[in-house]
Amino acid sequence: MHDITFYLDFVSPYSWLAFEQLPGALQGLSVRVRYRPVLLGALLQQMGNVGPAAIAPKRAWTARHVQWLGASLGCGLDMPPQFPFNSIPLLRLALAHSEDGYVNRYTAGTVLRHVWLGGQDPLAPERVELLTQALAEQWQPEGDASAHAKALLRANTDEAAARGVFGVPMFEVGGKLFWGLDSLPMLRACLEGDAWFAGPEWDEAAQRPSPI
Numbered sequence: 001m002h003d004i005t006f007y008l009d010f011v012s013p014y015s016w017l018a019f020e021q022l023p024g025a026l027q028g029l030s031v032r033v034r035y036r037p038v039l040l041g042a043l044l045q046q047m048g049n050v051g052p053a054a055i056a057p058k059r060a061w062t063a064r065h066v067q068w069l070g071a072s073l074g075c076g077l078d079m080p081p082q083f084p085f086n087s088i089p090l091l092r093l094a095l096a097h098s099e100d101g102y103v104n105r106y107t108a109g110t111v112l113r114h115v116w117l118g119g120q121d122p123l124a125p126e127r128v129e130l131l132t133q134a135l136a137e138q139w140q141p142e143g144d145a146s147a148h149a150k151a152l153l154r155a156n157t158d159e160a161a162a163r164g165v166f167g168v169p170m171f172e173v174g175g176k177l178f179w180g181l182d183s184l185p186m187l188r189a190c191l192e193g194d195a196w197f198a199g200p201e202w203d204e205a206a207q208r209p210s211p212i
Helices: 013-025 040-046 056-073 088-095 105-116 125-134 145-162 181-191 201-207
Strands: 002-008 031-037 170-173 176-179
Touching: 002 013, 002 105, 013 056, 013 105, 013 181, 031 088, 031 105, 031 145, 040 145, 088 105, 088 125, 088 145, 105 125, 170 181, 176 181
Parallel strands: 002 031
Antiparallel strands: 002 170, 170 176
């Protein structure tokens, strides 16, 4: 069995698309997927990068692209009224039900659907209350759940950055990182033992000097 860590932030529409496509992409393989929420904005800042929303034409393209993908892939995707939005409350809500920084598929899926289906404000108080109720039967920590979730989110994000995670969705297996929805075929090839991954190309790609 292969262990896969799925790094995600609920603000990322590609995280929703990858979440929906992952079971089909890995069908027939023996895998265990663990979902690890991270703060994308902090990762981008640590890597000296900006998100697509910071570049107006790229923001418009991203909105068009993900909505088309949602329709063409059959999972749906409706942009919320404001994009991007502050995902910290949702990340902390999910992690309030985590013992170790990972959340189960039910929790990840419930929050992702809350954001990306219906085209409503994911931070509207009445909707957050309904989301809180939907997660209420998940594990609950003893003591201060808010402080617990805050600490887990910081630790998750710091550890992800240290491991080279620069964006989401990202998948880690056997120390290798695969970024984005379009990396799913490559991830499957690696899990199936594609000989390319045993050759020098993977390591050599990271050793080429940058002109910057």
